[in-house]
Every structure is written in C-alpha cells, then in structure tokens.
Amino acid sequence: MANPQTRAAKISRRVLIPAATLPGSPGRPSQASPAVPPGIATGTTAVGRPVESVTYGLLVSREVVPTAEHFDVVVIGGGPGGYAAALYGASAGLNVAMIEKNKVGGTCLHVGCIPAKELLETAHVYRTVAEAKAFGIDAGQPEIDWSVAMGRKQKVVDSLTNGVRTLLKGRKVTVYDGHGRLHAGRRVTVAGGESGDVELTGDSVIIAAGSVPRTIPNFDVDGEIVMTSDEVLSIPRLPSTAVVIGGGAIGCEFASMLADMGTQVTVLEALPKILPGCDKDVAAVVERSFKKRHVEVRTGVTVTGHDPGDGSTVVHVEGADSIKTDVVVVSVGRAPNTDDLGLDGTAVQLDERGFVQVDELCRTGEDRVWAVGDCIATPALAHVGFAEAIVAITDILGEQPLPVDYPNVPWGIYCRPEVAFAGMSEEAAKQAGYDVVTSKHRYGGNSRAQIVGETEGLVKIIAEGGPDGRAGRILGVHMVGPWVTEQLGQGYLAVNWEATVDEVAQFIQPHPTLSELFGESVLAMTGRSLHA
Ligand code: NAI
Numbered sequence: 001m002a003n004p005q006t007r008a009a010k011i012s013r014r015v016l017i018p019a020a021t022l023p024g025s026p027g028r029p030s031q032a033s034p035a036v037p038p039g040i041a042t043g044t045t046a047v048g049r050p051v052e053s054v055t056y057g058l059l060v061s062r063e064v065v066p067t068a069e070h071f072d073v074v075v076i077g078g079g080p081g082g083y084a085a086a087l088y089g090a091s092a093g094l095n096v097a098m099i100e101k102n103k104v105g106g107t108c109l110h111v112g113c114i115p116a117k118e119l120l121e122t123a124h125v126y127r128t129v130a131e132a133k134a135f136g137i138d139a140g141q142p143e144i145d146w147s148v149a150m151g152r153k154q155k156v157v158d159s160l161t162n163g164v165r166t167l168l169k170g171r172k173v174t175v176y177d178g179h180g181r182l183h184a185g186r187r188v189t190v191a192g193g194e195s196g197d198v199e200l201t202g203d204s205v206i207i208a209a210g211s212v213p214r215t216i217p218n219f220d221v222d223g224e225i226v227m228t229s230d231e232v233l234s235i236p237r238l239p240s241t242a243v244v245i246g247g248g249a250i251g252c253e254f255a256s257m258l259a260d261m262g263t264q265v266t267v268l269e270a271l272p273k274i275l276p277g278c279d280k281d282v283a284a285v286v287e288r289s290f291k292k293r294h295v296e297v298r299t300g301v302t303v304t305g306h307d308p309g310d311g312s313t314v315v316h317v318e319g320a321d322s323i324k325t326d327v328v329v330v331s332v333g334r335a336p337n338t339d340d341l342g343l344d345g346t347a348v349q350l351d352e353r354g355f356v357q358v359d360e361l362c363r364t365g366e367d368r369v370w371a372v373g374d375c376i377a378t379p380a381l382a383h384v385g386f387a388e389a390i391v392a393i394t395d396i397l398g399e400q401p402l403p404v405d406y407p408n409v410p411w412g413i414y415c416r417p418e419v420a421f422a423g424m425s426e427e428a429a430k431q432a433g434y435d436v437v438t439s440k441h442r443y444g445g446n447s448r449a450q451i452v453g454e455t456e457g458l459v460k461i462i463a464e465g466g467p468d469g470r471a472g473r474i475l476g477v478h479m480v481g482p483w484v485t486e487q488l489g490q491g492y493l494a495v496n497w498e499a500t501v502d503e504v505a506q507f508i509q510p511h512p513t514l515s516e517l518f519g520e521s522v523l524a525m526t527g528r529s530l531h532a
Contacts, residue, residue, distance in 0.1 A: 071097040074188045074202030076180035079106020081373020081385030082208030089393045090171035099180035105161045108382040115233040118153040120414050123260035181342030204368045204396045211334040211374035218305035225313050226328045239326035243315050247274030249413045251331035256415035259295045266296040279425035279478040336375045360403035362392045410492045412485035417457045420488035423476035423495035435465035441521045441532040443481040447512040457481020459521045463501050471501040471525040487515045501525040
C-alpha cells in the first residue's frame, strides 16, 4: 500500500488557508488563566461571588455580580463544529463549557442536513410506492399527508437533538443558553438566553459560530413566497410550482425533492452548469435526470427581481421570459455568522467576507483561540466541522494533529440521483498539471442497480498517468447514482491513502452490490476487466 510517509509529507505540501498571525505558543497546554479576569468589577471576590459593598463604613447592600466560571475549553456555538469539539474534548478529560443561543445541533440538525435528508427520504418512499407496479405490487396512486411527513421529520430531528444533549450531559459538558461573545484574555460573556448574564474564562476558546443562508438583492426573504433553506424545511404545504435560485448542493436537493413529490420546478443557475463544484460528467447525469423529470434547468442566467402578487410571484430573468411561481427558494451559498461575536481587544480577525481567519490547524490570530466549522472559509460540511473540531482539541492537548486535507474531503449531495466524490475532478487534475487517465462506468450494467431498479448514473475514477500511459495513483473518485453517498467510503480511502490503481484492483467486491461498480471501474484501469 501507499508509503505511510506520504501522509506526513502531505502536511508540508498543503495549501494554507489565508492565515492570521500564529499564536505565540501553539499546541501547548496553557497556564491557568488569571484568577480575576479583566472586566469584573472591583470589589467582587476573585470569582465574582456575591459581595457586600461598603459605603461610608456602612453595610448598605448585598449585590449579585456575574460569576466567572473557569474551564479548560469554552466553545462558542453548539452546531456540529461546536458540539463535536465539546464531546471530543470532554472525552479526552477536558472540562468544557459550550454556549448555544438557539438549539443544540445547529444548522445541520435543525435547518440543514438532517431535516433535508429526511424529507428527501419521504420523496424516495413516495416514488418507490408510485413505481411499485413494475415489481407487481399495485398500491394505487400514493398520496402525501404533508403534516405526517413533517411530523416524522421533526421526530427524527428531536430524537437526534436529544441524543446530542444526552451525550453532552453524560460527558459533563456545561451547556449555557445564550449569545456568546469573546473578549480579551479569553473572557467569554453569555447573554440573552435562559442562562442569564454569565462570564466564563477558558484556558482555550473555540469559536464555532456557524453560518446563515446567503441572500441576494431584490429577493427579500418573507418565509411565505421567498424562502431560504431555513424556511423550506418547515413549509406548511407542498407548492404547485417553485423557482430554485442557485443550482448548487442545496438547490439541487430541494429541486429533486420537490419535483419527486409533484411540484413543477425551475432551477436558475448563474454559472454555465449546475453543481459547478462537481466533475462535469457527474453534473451532466443530474441535469439529464432533472430534465427527464420535467425540472426546467436554465443555466448562465441572471435573476433581477420579482413582483409578488396574491399568493404567488413573477421572477424576472435578464433577457429571458419571466416565470410565475408559488415559491422562490434562494440557495446561493452560505455566509459566516460572525457579525456579533465581540472580538474587541482580541487578535481574532475576519476576512472581507466575514470568515474567521485561521491557519491550517484552525488557530486564529489570538493566542489559544481556535475557530472551526462554517464560520471559517473551508467547505461548509458538518463532517468537515467534526474533523476541524478534532484538530483544534488535539492541538489544545498539545498532540500535534494533522491538518484537515481539504481538497480530499468527502462530499455527498442527496438529490436523485445522489452525488458523492472525493479528490480531484478530471478538470481539476488537468489544471494541476497531471497526465490524467480516467475510467467511467455506468450503473446500467450493474446487477444490483438493475435489481433495485435504479440504473441511472456512473462511477468515474481519475488517476495519474505514468510515463507508459498506465494509470497510477488514484486522484479522484466521483460517483452519481443510487445510494452513492453510502458507497463513497472506499473511494475516499483510496484517494486519501494515495493508493494506486494496481493496489485497489486487488481488493474483492461483494457480488451483487452497487459498490462493485467502483471495484470494476478501478480494475478496468489495469487494462483487463470483468463486467465493466
Ligand atoms: P453552493 O455554493 O453549493 O451553490 C450555490 C449556487 O448558486 C452556485 O452554483 C452559484 O453559482 C449559484 N448562484 C449564486 N448566486 C446566484 C444568483 N444570483 N443567481 C443564480 N445562481 C446563483 O451553495 P448552496 O447550495 O447554497 O450550499 C451551501 C453550502 O452548504 C455548500 O457549500 C455545501 O458545502 C453545503 N451543503 C452541503 C450539502 C451536502 O453535502 N449534501 C447539502 C447542502 C449544502
């Protein structure tokens, strides 16, 4: 298998995220903070317990002043980045506080990955029942009871939220309800929530403030006609028509879900293709599938505004026909949620888009302050937040973590057909100067795909070409088709292990499985093959 030294060597090869100044003494557990953090009123005890104030020698009152609790780590934000830092840190024996102003679980659990995938599963079940006749099962024309569908979605969300809360409690993480702000000296204030006004200090602080949906001019979000992912996931009824602005990951998931449940969908994408971050062959399969399902995809367009009427609106597109629609879903990316984090008197810096600037170990410019998750300019994926949380905690423990290898993280998009990939696309590999060998095989020839009746899609392997033209190291694995988000694992390992085609081709794939297509696509690159 690949030389283990390459893994370590990678660290020095990686491109750094625009870095802030390095903290003075990275990776070293700090000395305990001063007992009296700056900013606590003179006259309190060292830890800010109730004090007796004395005026002109008389005892006139007993006042309660904020208590500065001290922790090994204070985490601002309780989404995937923040709660992962809290759980991982606590499991390593650190005394952790976590501050969340809304609900523990953040975007992913409440208005992102989990509810979106749950509703996509509703669409899948609906489709399966509607198409069951092909299997000899006549269940009639299915109907959707939207309130039951939304109830199930909420049940899954609530159950997972309780799960995270239980884990935090079990690991003795102190959770504060309120808005956290960072001040000089790693002093963190909590305000505006059920925990009241509290002051904390930490040997280390992790900022995990997350992100919010981006919006565009002339499309003010009203939650009724113009919505972002935050509102669509709680939509009271299925619309007859929808315009989705932005054909990225979120846009394609909503377009797919709504179309499968009977909504007439139009996707408006500014760039020349939908899913611009994906390999072109993969994006083309999704676009073809959308067209077959009567999703209108318009690329290279500019939306200029809309004219709302009674319960619907008309979306204007520059130089093209306007579109009348019940709802507009704006899915044009996400912006960091860093407007109100305090930060005065600290060396934490934001870039021009508002992302917290960090180095490759997620360290900010302030000594012993890290930032992870969607509030830094790395892929806005929950699992990337998990990985960054582990890096930050490992650094706090002084254990020399490996940085996250951002170009090779796994991606999953849960539209139909699903998309999953790790590593370079063909275009990116060529641009990086590689001689590229590719292998592309379709699910149409895969036995399990025929059995389950989902033959749309392909697996594409991108490998480095050797001087003899033979395929060498696997640079990228790109999949589109049935359950590919569950199949990416071995492709992700191959890319990140820096495995070669010859090495991976040795491995046996269980038959009949969808994942055979990955093995067969790699085997075919050796110049010999079985079914592919
Ligand atoms: P995105 O960056 O993936 O896609 C936004 C799309 O909107 C781009 O194709 C862009 O060209 C287009 N766009 C921007 N402005 C536009 C305009 N004015 N008119 C028309 N098109 C315009 O962002 P998206 O889909 O909102 O997702 C945000 C982030 O959330 C992603 O970066 C991804 O990291 C994460 N995410 C991941 C998912 C997954 O892995 N399953 C699912 C959903 C989101």
